[in-house]
Amino acid sequence: MCGIAGLWLSEQADATGLGDRVSRMNDALYHRGPDGGDVWVDDEGGLALGQRRLAIIDLSDAGKQPMHSANGRYVMVYNGEIYNAPELREKLASANITWRGHSDTEVILECIAHWGLRDTIKRLIGMFAIALWDRQKKKLFLVRDRLGIKPLYWSRYDGHIGFASEVKGLLAGDAISREVNQTGLDAYLRFGYVPSGLSIYAHAKMLKPGHILEISSHDQATETGYWSVEDAVLNGQTHAWSGDDQSAIDALEDLLRDAVQRRMVADVPLGAFLSGGIDSSTVVALMQSVSDRPVKTFSVGFEDEAFNEAAFAGEVARHLKTDHTELYVTPKDALDLVPKLSETYDEPFFDSSAIPTYLISALTRKHVTVALSGDGGDETFGGYNRYLWAKQLSAAAGSIPFGSGLVSRGLTMLSPEYWDKLVGLMPGKKSTSAIGDKIHKAAPLLAIRDDIDRYHALISLFDPDKLRGKHASTKKFRVPGEKFCRNRHLDYVSSMQAMDTMMYMVDDVLTKVDRASMANSLEVRVPFIDHRVIEFGWRLPARLKMNGSVGKYALRQILYKYVPREMIDRPKTGFGVPLAQWLRGPLNEWMGDHLANEALYADFGLDRRQIEKLRKEHMSGKRNWGHQLWTIAMLSDWQQRWLT
Incomplete structure (x- = not known):
């Protein structure tokens, strides 16, 4: 396990100081690998690879990176663990390799030299983010494991190609600007995180899981998949x-x-x-x-x-x-x-x-x-509570003969406080905590006729079009797999999974x-x-x-x-914190300071009145908008740390 980083300069660029830039990128990733770090520079190719090491397998210097293949063609930095490395090593017995140690890094490299990159990747069991430099063909390959366990960002900026385990590595090497990606910002406001294939920065992307990026020149990069969830479902x-x-x-x-x-x-x-x-x-x-x-x-x-x-x-x-x-x-x-x-x-x-x-x-x-x-x-x-809730909502919406939309509007005609009082009058009801808030949140979902659209609404925090208005990106991000699930006619729970x-x-x-x-x-x-x-x-x-x-x-x-x-056998609770209470109590001042951050409104175009309305309702106890308010506060906190 470690952190990796690298830069490939354009042909016209001056390579002076390249090693120092990648060393700064390495330093930004020190926490990922405090046991050592090194940088290798290909002066002729204008490329440098860096790695910070957390020593897990083969603690000797034989496991250090960047590592060269025995034939000298490949140089690699890699983050992860390969759990079938011993078996792969045995399969190379006929290749008469003189092994330097017993690290999985060396096994991956020699497998690539023997079988090629794509064939090797398909044989790996584990988690990995790989950067491979082919010295013979002058090509850089970036690879991310099948399910995206390990992160790998890449960038194309100012004529250069960069990559790093975390965005802070790219920033440390001046491999990207701090310009915000509007589609990434909209995705964050909707989901609470920035999905793979994007990043919050305009010149960086997170490599998608199960993909190989082949970069043959600074203006030619091809991303292809080698494994997918869709194929797993079909198989x-x-x-x-x-x-x-x-x-x-x-x-x-x-x-x-x-x-x-x-x-x-x-x-x-x-x-x-x-x-x-x-x-x-x-x-x-x-x-x-x-x-x-x-x-x-x-x-x-x-x-x-x-x-x-x-x-x-x-x-x-x-x-x-x-x-x-x-x-x-x-x-x-x-x-x-x-x-x-x-x-x-x-x-x-x-x-x-x-x-x-x-x-x-x-x-x-x-x-x-x-x-x-x-x-x-x-x-x-199939462990999430929302799978059962969505299934029940789907059944309820389909069983209302005179229109679920009318029922939805009817449920929200009563205020959350009135619902709390009404349910509290029912015999045997000991706890009515926030039942009105839950009804008001569930009612709009009942009005949605399409199951996949209901799933989108269920996992969404905000509608960026409403929160940002004209500032919202015209390029909309949809959940990966939506088209596949519709075309394959998967049942609702399987689609959500x-x-x-x-x-x-x-x-x-x-x-x-x-x-x-x-x-x-x-x-x-x-x-x-x-x-x-x-x-x-x-x-x-x-x-x-x-x-x-x-x-x-x-x-x-x-x-x-x-x-x-x-x-x-007990109700699922999840691994959480009492966020709603904290925002009404010890984090109230912190939240207020962040919601007052003018960059939210001037730079990101958020609707101040909508956010103030959410905070007022939350503080009164009428509604629980803890997740939504936390989402905005964390955006503000990130902006103040990384954009100022």
């Missing part, structure tokens, strides 16, 4: 599981155990995040089943019981007999992190669960260098985990996002994912073998 339909349910569950358990065991190989201490939920508990249970010593597990707890999963994690840890460490944090501990978020996420990023993710990463890094995580289980195995895997998982979940963990120099590995698990998941019948109102049915059956059912 799953073509080769749907034909056996009984129990044999499918057994096969899934075997595959997950292999995915977990492969990710337990390291030359440094290793552990796992444990929330006590289905995904992390399954990962830890399988880790413990193949380990001859207690697995080190870590959890973070909050004083607010509604957001505290540490007690559940502790129960699971005791049952599995792990070596468990937990940290209870105060609101002050969490709030002290808020000013650091824009430094860590150098594009605007709204997901407030970045706070506990950072905290658990910091705790874990004090004890280990590598941690396994349960991320990715919800998308593949596919689209979430292509965007939300990549650009929210994995971005959050990568930046928070690497800010603490911690490598996080994600067994559920092994491409073989994703592909197998699409072969399973829908009933093994969402069975009635029960999500992740197959995973539950596996976990019940290791952990009592009563420890697991």
